[in-house]
Amino acid sequence: MKLQVHSIHFDADIKLLEFIQSKLNKLDTFYDRITGGEVFLKVDKGDTKKVRSKMLEVKINLPGGTLFVKEQGKTFEEAMDIAIEALKIQLKRFKERIQDKANPTRNVLMSMAMES
Template identity: 80%
Template sequence: MKLQVHSIHFDADKKLLEFIQSKLNKLDTFYDRITGGEVFLRLDKGESSKMKNKLLEIKINLPGGSLFVKEIGRTFEEAVDIAIEALKAQLKRFKEKLQEKSNATREVLTTMSMAMES
């Protein structure tokens, strides 16, 4: 999958970028028509805590639509794992809707062909 990763106000290391790419490549097993995606990495500077939370946004492009997920974690790896699970669920729902549409179209075509034959 062609993936663009944007790290906002910091430089992401190569290991993190490879981790993100490998995790997102696994989404192809759920839906092989993914055309690409964008990942945004941000550091959330909370006033109350000295530790910075990691914000992750992923947008996946598909024929006929796109999927989006936004997650927060203590590390980017944790946020990626959570986001992947959310994207898997979204991909499954997307595929179900596509299948429902194709089944409805097939039924209409079958009905029309039967009507023409009579």
């Protein structure tokens, strides 16, 4: 997947970039037509300067749609793990919608099977 990572007001470590890339590459197992994506990394200072939460925004481009997730965590890795789980759910729903549009009789057959 072609991925652009934007770290806002800081320089991201190469290990973090590789971690993000590897996690997002795993989404291809759920839907293989992902065209690209963007990741925005931000550090939120919060009320005190000691507590800094990490904000992560992921935008995934698909043919016919876009998925977006915004997560927050103590580390970027934690936020990425949460975002991946949310993206998996969104990808499954997107794929089901695409299949339902391609095969409208499937809905009728499913509802008939549920009734009996």
